[in-house]
Amino acid sequence: MTARxxxxxxxxxxxxxxxxxxxxxxxxxxPATLPTADAFFTDPALGExxxxxxxxNGTPLYERYAPGYGPANRFISWSMAxxxxxxxIGKLVTTNxxxxxxxxxxxxxxxxPGDPRAAITLRQLLHMNSGLAHVExxxxxxxxxxxxxxxxxRSGDIAAAATMAPLESPPGTVFEYxxxxxxxxxxxxxxxxxxxxxxxAARRRATNDFLKASLSxxxxxxxxxxxxxxxxxxxxxSLCHASLRDWGAFGQxxxxxxxxxxxxxxxxxxxxxxxxxxxxxxxxxxxxWLNRPVAEDEESALFADQGPPDAYAAIGHLGQYVIIVxxxxxxxxxxxxxxxxxxxPLKVGLGRLVNSLPDVAPPAP
Numbered sequence: 220m221t222a223r224x225x226x227x228x229x230x231x232x233x234x235x236x237x238x239x240x241x242x243x244x245x246x247x248x249x250p251a252t253l254p255t256a257d258a259f260f261t262d263p264a265l266g267e268x269x270x271x272x273x274x275x276n277g278t279p280l281y282e283r284y285a286p287g288y289g290p291a292n293r294f295i296s297w298s299m300a301x302x303x304x305x306x307x308i309g310k311l312v313t314t315n316x317x318x319x320x321x322x323x324x325x326x327x328x329x330x331x332p333g334d335p336r337a338a339i340t341l342r343q344l345l346h347m348n349s350g351l352a353h354v355e356x357x358x359x360x361x362x363x364x365x366x367x368x369x370x371x372x373r374s375g376d377i378a379a380a381a382t383m384a385p386l387e388s389p390p391g392t393v394f395e396y397x398x399x400x401x402x403x404x405x406x407x408x409x410x411x412x413x414x415x416x417x418x419x420a421a422r423r424r425a426t427n428d429f430l431k432a433s434l435s436x437x438x439x440x441x442x443x444x445x446x447x448x449x450x451x452x453x454x455x456x457s458l459c460h461a462s463l464r465d466w467g468a469f470g471q472x473x474x475x476x477x478x479x480x481x482x483x484x485x486x487x488x489x490x491x492x493x494x495x496x497x498x499x500x501x502x503x504x505x506x507x508w509l510n511r512p513v514a515e516d517e518e519s520a521l522f523a524d525q526g527p528p529d530a531y532a533a534i535g536h537l538g539q540y541v542i543i544v545x546x547x548x549x550x551x552x553x554x555x556x557x558x559x560x561x562x563x564p565l566k567v568g569l570g571r572l573v574n575s576l577p578d579v580a581p582p583a584p
Contacts, residue, residue, distance in 0.1 A: 253273065253280065253281045253572075253575075254575075255568075255571050255572040255575040256271055256273055256281045256283070256572055257283075258568060258571075258572075259271050259553065259555075259568060259572075260283060260285065262568070264564040264568075265557075265564055265565050265568045266538055266555055266556065266557025266558075266561060266562070266564075266565050267285070267555045267556040267557060268285060268538075268553060268554070268555040269284065269285045269288045269294065269554050269555045269556065270283070270284045270285070270288055270292070270294060270463040270552070270553075270554045270555070271283050271463075271551075271552065271553050271554075272463050272464065272466070272467045272550075272551070272552040273549070273550075273551050273572070273576075274467055274470070274471060274549070274550040274551075275547065275548055275549050275550075275576060275579070276548045276579060277471065277475075277548075279467075280576075282463070282464075284463070285555075290462060290463065290464060291462070292462060292463070293442055293444060293460040293461055293462055294460065294461065294462070294463060294466065294539070294554040295458070295459075295460050295535075295539070296457070296458065296459040296460065296461070296533075296535050296539060297457055297458075297535030297536035297537060297539050298398065298401075298456065298457060298533075298534060298535040298536055298539075299459070299466070299533040299534065299535040299539050299540075299541060300401070300445065300454070300455050300456055300457055300458060300459040300535070301398075301401045301455065301456055301506045301533070302469075302493070302506050302507050302533035302541070303430075303434070303443075303445065303455060303459050303469075303533075304401050304404050304405055304408070304453070304455035304456065304506065305345060305404075305493055305505050305506030305507065306433075306434055306485060306489075307408050307429065307430065307433060307434065307455075308341070308345065308404055308407070308408060309485060309486065309489035309492070309493070309505075310433045310434075310485070310486075310489075311408065311411055311412075312341070312489065313486035313488060313489055316411055317341060317407070317411060318341065319340065319341050319342040319345075320340050320341070320342055321340060321341065322337055322338055322339065322340060323339050323340060323341045323343075323344055323403070323407065324407060324410065324411070325337075325339075325382055325403060325406075325407070327379070327382040327383070328382065335386050336351070336385075336386050338390060339351070339390045340390070340391075341404075341407070343390050343391050344400050344403060344404055345404070345505045345506055346391075346394075346497040346498070346499070346503065346504075346505065347394055347395060347396050347397055347400060347497070347503060347506075348390070348391050348392065348393055348394050348395070348497060348498070348499050349390055349395075349397075349400060350386050350387060350388040350389055350390040350391070350392065350393060351384040351385070351386060351387070351395075351397065351399075351400065352384050352385050352386070352387035353384060353395055353397040353399060353400070355395075355396055355397060355398060364380070364384070364397075364399055365397075365398040365399060365456075365457075367380065368380035368381065368398075368399055368402070369398075369454070369457060369458075374448065374449075375448070375449050375450070376448065376449070376450045376452075377399070377402045377405075377448045377450075377452055377454065378402060378403065378405070378406035378448075378450065378452045379450075380399065380402075381399035381400070381402045381403045381406075382403060382406075384399065391498065391499070392499065393499065394497065394499045394500040394503065396503075398456040398457055399456065400456070401455050401456030401457075401506065402452065402454065402455060402456045404455065405426075405452050405453040405454070405455035405456070406452050408426060408429070408453070408455070409422050409425065409426045409451065409452060409453065412425055412426065412429045413425030413426070413429075416451070418451070419447075419449060419450050419451035420451065421451070422447075422450065422451030422452065423447045423451040423453075426447070426451070426452075426453050427445075427453075430443070430445060430453075433484075434484070435465075437479060437482060437484045438468055438469065438472045438479050438484050439465075439468050439479060439480075440461060440465040440468050440469060441465070442460070442461045442462040442465045443459060443460070443461040443465055444459065444460045444461070445458065445459040445460075446458040446459070446460075457536075463552060463554060466541050466552045466554065467541075467550055467552050469533070469541055470533075470541040470542070470543050470550035470551075470552060471550050472484060472485060473485070473490055473493070473543050474543050474544075474545060474548065474549075474550055476490055477489065477490045489505075492504070492505045493505035493506065493507045493531070494507060494509060494529075494531045494543075496509055496511060500513060500514070500517060501513055501514075502517060502519060502520055502523070503520075504531060507531050507532060507533060508520040508521060508531060508532050508533075508534050509521070509530075509531045510522060510523050510526065510527065510528060510529070510530035510531060510532075511523055511528055512524075519566075520532070520534055520566075521534075521542070521566060521569070521570070522566050522567065522569060522570025522573070524570075525567075525570035525571070525573075525574055526570075526574065527544060527546050527547070527573070527574070527578075529544065529545050529546050530542060530543065530544045530573060531543055536559065537555070537556050537557055537558065537559070538553065538554075538555050538556065538557035538559075538562060538565055539553070539554055539555075540552065540553045540554075540569060542569065542573065544573055546578050546579070547573070547576055547577065547578055547579055548579040549573065549576055549579075551569065551572060551573060553565075553569060
């Protein structure tokens with residue numbers, strides 16, 4: 220067996236594990252009449268949809284599961300976890316424990332005097348324009364930095380694997396999507412909330428407590444569960460799990476300006492920050508994707524050709540979406556299994572669903 224075959228076999232096993240993590244407990248569907256939503260369960264071109272939720276004005280309009288799935292299932296985030304990580308960073312920034320425009324507190328970049336990576340800011344990490352060299356995907360999966368750090372020879376310490384990358388472009392100048400960047404942020408979270416935690420167990424416990432206190436508790440997301448590497452670093456670029464309804468609660472949190480039941484859970488300035496385009500690409504914000512037109516050599520992660528331009532989303536591998544649309548007071552959550560190279564029809568279908576619902580007038584000042 221070649222190294223490539225072994226890596227692909229490992230990835231297949233991990234995909235199967237992800238499916239089993241969301242193993243069917245029972246099936247339940249409670250759909251309203253919404254043909255553009257029904258299409259996700261009847262049109263093969265839209266891929267395999269396992270769960271779909273539509274919330275408008277805070278009211279669920281549509282909730283449906285594929286056979287074998289139901290409300291008790293946890294569904295894997297894949298890269299939607301990045302938006303969870305951003306939310307935790309936002310808590311630390313807006314309570315003055317971190318500074319967006321100060322050099323990111325990464326000890327590995329301060330070992331050697333004059334290391335140019337020491338100038339990378341937290342904002343640049345959140346905007347995916349740090350300048351760090353990275354191989355996210357490609358034809359050789361065993362060479363992907365992401366796969367090696369998550370699943371293979373560098374998985375023992377994902378923060379070390381991420382911070383070892385050299386600089387390949389000036390910070391702030393080039394957009395390069397990087398899962399390992401989010402794991403640098405995860406490590407920053409842990410070292411900020413628990414600077415004296417010396418063991419993996421202590422690091423994991425402190426981060427999990429912070430996650431519960433800052434997000435899953437006040438946002439009413441009781442099923443949210445994130446995984447950790449052997450060093451106790453949250454795998455905040457890839458591996459969180461939650462029920463369909465709790466992913467909906469995450470979208471509703473941002474739609475509601477960071478409030479839940481009148482309580483400010485996420486600061487308004489962070490809600491604004493995550494949906495503000497980066498300086499180097501209009502399609503990305505602060506670890507959320509934006510429904511804005513992008514350059515000719517880029518591809519819209521959503522459905523910019525259909526609009527609306529204020530839509531933004533947490534998006535994950537294999538077709539996971541939490542879409543937030545302020546102009547329609549709308550949250551759409553789609554969870555399933557659609558290969559990334561077959562996602563174009565899925566994005567069209569999501570745009571069609573979003574635009575089939577009416578705009579909602581903003582509340583009176």
